[in-house]
Amino acid sequence: MKRALQTTLLYGLLCVGVVLTLLPLLWMVSASLMPSGEANAIPPRLLPSHVTFEHYRDLFTRLNLGRYTLNSVYLATTITSIAVLLNAMAGYAFAKLPFRGRDRTFQLLLAALVIPGQVSTLPLFLMLKGFGLVNTYWGVVIPGMASIFGIFLVRQYAQSIPDSILDAARIDGAGELRIFRSFVLVLCLPVLVTLGIFTFLGVWNDFLWPLIVLTDRDLYTLPVALANLVGEHVQDTELMMAGAVLTVLPVLVLFVALQRYYLAGIMAGSVKE
Amino acid sequence: MQRDQTGDRSRESGVEGSNAADAHLPSPVSRLPSSLRPGFWFALPALAVIAAFFVVPVAAALLLSFTDFDIYAIADVRTLRLTWGANYVRLIHDPRFWTALKNTAYFVVVGGPLSVATSLAAAMLLNTRMLRFKGFFRTVFFLPVVTTLVAVAVVWRYLYHPRFGLLNYGLAWLGFQPVDWLGDPRWAMPAIILMAVWKNFGFNMIILIAGLQSIPERYYEAARLDGAGGARQFRYITLPLLAPTFFFVTIMTMIGYFQLFAEPYVMTQGGPADATLSLVLLMYEEGFRWWNLGFATAVAFALFAIILTATLLQFGVSRLRAQPGG
Numbered sequence: 001m002k003r004a005l006q007t008t009l010l011y012g013l014l015c016v017g018v019v020l021t022l023l024p025l026l027w028m029v030s031a032s033l034m035p036s037g038e039a040n041a042i043p044p045r046l047l048p049s050h051v052t053f054e055h056y057r058d059l060f061t062r063l064n065l066g067r068y069t070l071n072s073v074y075l076a077t078t079i080t081s082i083a084v085l086l087n088a089m090a091g092y093a094f095a096k097l098p099f100r101g102r103d104r105t106f107q108l109l110l111a112a113l114v115i116p117g118q119v120s121t122l123p124l125f126l127m128l129k130g131f132g133l134v135n136t137y138w139g140v141v142i143p144g145m146a147s148i149f150g151i152f153l154v155r156q157y158a159q160s161i162p163d164s165i166l167d168a169a170r171i172d173g174a175g176e177l178r179i180f181r182s183f184v185l186v187l188c189l190p191v192l193v194t195l196g197i198f199t200f201l202g203v204w205n206d207f208l209w210p211l212i213v214l215t216d217r218d219l220y221t222l223p224v225a226l227a228n229l230v231g232e233h234v235q236d237t238e239l240m241m242a243g244a245v246l247t248v249l250p251v252l253v254l255f256v257a258l259q260r261y262y263l264a265g266i267m268a269g270s271v272k273e
Numbered sequence: 274m275q276r277d278q279t280g281d282r283s284r285e286s287g288v289e290g291s292n293a294a295d296a297h298l299p300s301p302v303s304r305l306p307s308s309l310r311p312g313f314w315f316a317l318p319a320l321a322v323i324a325a326f327f328v329v330p331v332a333a334a335l336l337l338s339f340t341d342f343d344i345y346a347i348a349d350v351r352t353l354r355l356t357w358g359a360n361y362v363r364l365i366h367d368p369r370f371w372t373a374l375k376n377t378a379y380f381v382v383v384g385g386p387l388s389v390a391t392s393l394a395a396a397m398l399l400n401t402r403m404l405r406f407k408g409f410f411r412t413v414f415f416l417p418v419v420t421t422l423v424a425v426a427v428v429w430r431y432l433y434h435p436r437f438g439l440l441n442y443g444l445a446w447l448g449f450q451p452v453d454w455l456g457d458p459r460w461a462m463p464a465i466i467l468m469a470v471w472k473n474f475g476f477n478m479i480i481l482i483a484g485l486q487s488i489p490e491r492y493y494e495a496a497r498l499d500g501a502g503g504a505r506q507f508r509y510i511t512l513p514l515l516a517p518t519f520f521f522v523t524i525m526t527m528i529g530y531f532q533l534f535a536e537p538y539v540m541t542q543g544g545p546a547d548a549t550l551s552l553v554l555l556m557y558e559e560g561f562r563w564w565n566l567g568f569a570t571a572v573a574f575a576l577f578a579i580i581l582t583a584t585l586l587q588f589g590v591s592r593l594r595a596q597p598g599g
Contacts, residue, residue, distance in 0.1 A: 007403070010398060010401055010404065013398060014398055014399075014404075014410055017395065017398075017410075017414065018410065018413050018414075020471075021413055021414055021416065021417060021471070021475075022413060022416070023439070024417075024425065024428050024429060024432060024471070025416065025417075025420070025425075025428075027428070027432070027439060028424075028425075028428045031431070039431070039437070040434075040436075040437045041437070042436065042437065043442060044437055044438070044439050044442050086318045086319040086322065087319055089315040089316070089318065089319065090315065090316040090318070090319035090320065092315060093311075093312040093313070093315035093316040094312075094316060096312075097310075097311055097312025097315055097316075098312055099310050099312035099313040099316070100310075100313070102312065102316075105316075105320070109323070112323075112327070112328070114528075114580070114581060114584065115331055115577060116528070116531070116532055116573075116576065116577055116580060117532075118532060118534075118553050118556060118573050118576065119330075119331050119334050119570075119573045119574065119576075119577050120326075120327050120330035120331045120334060121330075121556075121560075121573070122330075122334060122337065122556075122560050122566050122569055122570050122573065123329075123330035123331075123333035123334045123337060123570070124326060124330040125561075126333075126347075126566070127326075127329070127330060127333075129347075142322070142326060143322075143326040143327070145319075145322045145326075146318070146319035146320075146322035146323050147323075148323060150319075151319060176311040176315075180315070201419055204421065205419075205420075205421045205422060205423075207422060207423050207534075207535045207538075208534060208535065208553075208557070212561055222421070223421050223422075223423035223424065224423075226421075226423050226424060226427060227423050227427075227538070227539055230427055230430075230539065237431055237437075240427050240431075241427075241428065241431075243424075243427075244421075244424035244425070244427050244428055245424075247421045247423070247424040248420045248421050248424045248425070251419050251420065251421065252416060252419060252420065254419075255415075255416070255419040256412065259412060259415070262419075263411075263415075263479055266476065266479050266480060267479070267480065267483050
């Protein structure tokens with residue numbers, strides 16, 4: 001009897017949690033499909049009276065959101081590919097390839113993790129302005145090409161590569177680049193996928209930096225464009241919701257498809273001791 | 274350093290190396306000639322990026338904060354003057370800085386513990402042994418974490434709408450008066466906290482679940498045999514053994530919450546009446562709206578100093594607690 005009560009309570013609480021967690025997201029999708037004006041009805045509607053895709057059409061035709069989507073995809077894929085490669089190389093070196101001052105450098109990197117990113121924002125902007133990179137894609141790409149967290153993540157994983165494999169390859173006459181390409185990248189694939197998802201989601205969701213660097217409308221990423229739309233079309237609730245769906249949906253799909261790797265990455269990142 | 278020397282020495286004795294050197298060699302790579310030392314070249318690109326686009330700007334920020342760098346200096350660097358501590362003196366006398374600090378502290382002190390408590394509750398529910406569909410619940414609770422902050426802030430703005438919003442509708446149904454969530458200076462920060470808890474609790478939940486799973490089941494079995502109830506098991510087994518994970522989660526949440534920016538930027542622009550103006554938002558406004566970069570970098574360094582102090586305090590407190598009888 002007591003057991004049954006506990007079970008009911010447990011599932012009851014969890015279901016309330018699921019409803020509260022999903023409600024904002026489901027309402028976002030539902031409101032994006034409502035005819036204009038219906039999201040501002042009293043009493044509020046949960047579902048559209050009839051489903052319409054006019055707001056999505058509006059976004060792509062009148063408001064140029066296709067362009068912003070492409071910008072986001074382009075930036076996220078570019079930064080992810082470069083960052084995964086550079087962090088993989090450095091992480092592997094810090095795990096397996098000794099060089100002068102290596103361990104001290106790594107300790108310094110870890111210590112630098114306590115500096116909040118915002119501190120570097122203003123001078124970084126001036127630097128990139130000096131190079132003529134403000135208001136270009138490169139202004140967003142360059143600072144994201146490597147990260148301390150990424151190096152740390154790969155290093156943790158690469159330490160488990162058996163030395164015997166690397167040695168055997170060396171004895172067979174393989175060069176270090178060849179070993180990296182044919183063995184290290186393959187053996188580290190799980191952590192590289194994890195790092196790739198982290199980087200992609202981080203770039204896709206980032207707001208402060210693209211907001212600062214990209215001033216030309218044609219270069220806007222989705223979050224910047226969306227924040228800008230809010231300023232101009234604040235009354236148009238359904239349209240805003242369609243824009244929000246478009247921004248959020250790709251990352252949600254990516255996460256659900258690859259969540260195993262993503263969650264593994266969080267655990268690895270949290271086990272610092 | 275030491276490894277390199279052993280590497281150099283063993284090079285003289287041929288590729289095979291001596292057995293003595295072998296004993297503390299982490300990998301035979303160090304037996305390669307120093308000119309080939311590939312590790313350095315592998316690490317170089319990433320380190321160069323981090324040095325050029327993180328370390329140098331941070332150092333530059335510190336220098337800038339001692340100057341009067343403003344919009345005139347952007348046009349012509351020669352107008353730049355060294356003003357030493359003037360920006361920091363101005364900071365201390367700026368009422369908006371204290372407002373921003375108070376608001377940020379409010380967000381950290383109220384929002385942080387609320388977030389961690391929600392994560393812990395969710396983690397404990399999901400860690401129940403007999404629970405089915407664990408993966409489903411876990412995925413659902415995690416979804417808000419990966420969503421784009423700007424997009425969900427737009428959604429929550431409408432949920433908080435005083436007339437049309439679902440939240441007030443639900444409250445009215447329960448018999449409460451409508452609240453002007455984002456328009457009332459008393460409610461704007463609680464509204465932002467509520468959204469932040471919703472958005473973030475899934476992240477810590479995952480880490481806490483991992484922590485809970487590392488507690489051996491036999492401790493609970495022994496406690497049950499001794500007649501300890503759920504509350505006492507939680508107090509004497511779960512809490513102490515979860516402490517390291519819990520500590521990690523608390524610190525990371527605190528550091529993250531000090532950097533509050535996008536939520537007020539999109540939802541309230543720092544208003545009403547500066548009630549949600551955060552330190553990073555102040556830095557952004559001073560730096561990129563008014564181009565007072567000298568003053569803005571001083572705000573950034575003040576924030577850094579505050580975060581560092583708070584983190585060290587947390588470490589101090591946890592060390593005191595860890596001592597026997599503490």
